[in-house]
Amino acid sequence: MTKRQLGLSIYPDHSNFEADRKYLELGHKYGYSRIFMSMLEVSGSPEQTKAKFRKIIDVGNDLGYQTIIDVAPKIFDDLHISYNDLSFFHELHAAGIRLDQAFDGATEAMLSYNPDGLIVELNMSNNVDYLNNILSYQANEPFIYGCHNFYPQVGTGLPYDFFVKCSQRFKQAGIHTAAFVASQVGNQGPWNVNDGLPTLEEDRRLPIAVQAKHLFASNLIDDVIIGNAYASEAELADLANTNRYQLEFTLDLNDQLNEVEQDILFKPQHFRRGDVNRLVVRSTMPRVTYKAVANQPHDNHETFQRGDVLIGNDDFGIYKNELQIVLEPHQDQRKNKVGRIKPEELFLLDFIKPWTKFKLNH
Template sequence: MTKRQLGLSIYPDHSDFEEDKAYLTLGHKYGFTRIFMSMLEVSGSAEETKLKYQQIVDFGNELGYETIIDVSPRIFDQLNISYDDLSFFNDLHVAGIRLDQSFDGATEALLSYNPYNLIIELNASNNVDYLNNIISHQANKPFIYGCHNFYPQVGTGLPYDYFIACSKRFKKYGIHTAAFVASQVGTIGPWNVNDGLPTLEMDRRLPIEVQAKHLFGTGLIDDVIIGNAYASEDELAVLSELNRYQLEFQVVFNDEVNDIEKTIALEPQHFRRGDINETVIRSTMPRVTYRDVANQPHDNTQQFERGDVLVGNDDFGIYKNELQIVLEPHTEERKNKIGHISEDELFLLDFIKPWTKFQLTAAD
């Protein structure tokens, strides 16, 4: 599996160079390694554009970032750049270019053989045979990436099922993919409307770490990029702590939770049993590891609701100290409710399939 990255977005035509530098320095501190840079709004000459973009790209390169710059056919025309000669972008010292609009398939395939080994990143937010066409023209696949769009206008982001269908087209070929999450404080984007810049509409107002968990949790996205600038340091910090390779759910513990129950929740590597049921997600190894540890009944008489975290108590025989997460409401006095999954993350329970690995952390 490709190493998963976190990325930032920079808009040189709408931002200040010194503020951009400070943002990239902060991102570097928190382990961000990728830059999305928009060139859709340039207004100066080719030389002016080159100087403006090159200085921030070079600064990012010094910090170890990989920069991919977003371009369109209009920019090629405006700056008099030929598709047969990508030296302009090589002179910017970028790692690649993202083609915001499509060509004829043969053009994209030919671009992927550029002598500078520039990555050619395609717009992944389409569910047509665009990618198949490019691959059929014998594209240089290691240099083909896919990156979804973002959507500044509220209500216009991709619906989830469509996003999945689009993403699967790229993962079918093992192509590196990226998508966007929205900062809840960033105000800079490519246009004069900025209601956040996510790929998925359902993610727009969620905490940024939940958005990232959602994208990574699909198993179809390698890089998560914050679409709008500038995200807060708190947002960068919480993303830096995110497990990019398995879902971690935040648990709000009950006041009555005891030490063994906290240990059962927070310490093991959990995985769902392969022989699943519709009522609960079962993590059964804790009942083996902690079979000799007593666990008296408490918080065991109410109806359990979706997202409640349960541990079998002393009355549950062999199932004592088994951890469960509720999917369907039910009652069972042989189980103690020890807490519940954070409300924002409940929808992520759908990603816990047979044998899926997951972890639990204590909510702040």
């Protein structure tokens, strides 16, 4: 698996240099390392465009970012760039270009052999045999990346099942992948409509960290990029604190939580048993680790609901101190309710498969 990264988007044709510089510096503080930079519109001569973009790309390079520029065929015409010569983008000091529109396969394959070693990033948001066509022309695979679209208009983002089909084509070929999440405060994008800029429609209004958890949990996305600028510092921090390699659920805790239950919740590396059931997710190792520790019954008379987190109490015999997450409502006084997964994260329970590793926090 490729190391997973976080990224920011900036729009030099709709912003000013100082605001972009401050945003990149703030992102650097929180460990962001990719820049998606839009060049779908150009105002000014090729030299003016080159100077404007290079100035902010150099700031990013000095901070350790990798910048990939989003381009459309019209830009090649406007800037008098040949597909046989990508040196214009190299002179911008960019790491690569993202092709917003497709060519014929042979063109993309040839572009991947550009002498400047620029990454050629492909649009992932189509479930067609586009990638295999390019690879069949013997593309330079280490320089081929994939990145989904974002969708500024509410209601037009990808449905999850379609996203999976598109993404699997790239992941199965071992291609580095990326997708977008939406800031809830950013109002800047490439167009004059901006209802947030996510890849997945169902994620559009979710907290930014939950959106990222969704993308990473799919195991189909390497890099998560904030589509709209400028995200708030709180959003940057929340996303930076998101576990990129395993699901980490955020809990609302019960008041009567005792010391052993605190330890069971937050210390172990939890994993779901391989012999799964429909009632609960079972993390069974705590019952071994904390076998000798007493756990008095409490909060054990209600009907447990999906997303409730339970720990076996002293009346549960061998299952005392086993941790469970409720999938289907039930009652059992041998279990203490110790917390509940936050409502906006409940859908992520669908990603807990046999042997899935997970963490809990609050």
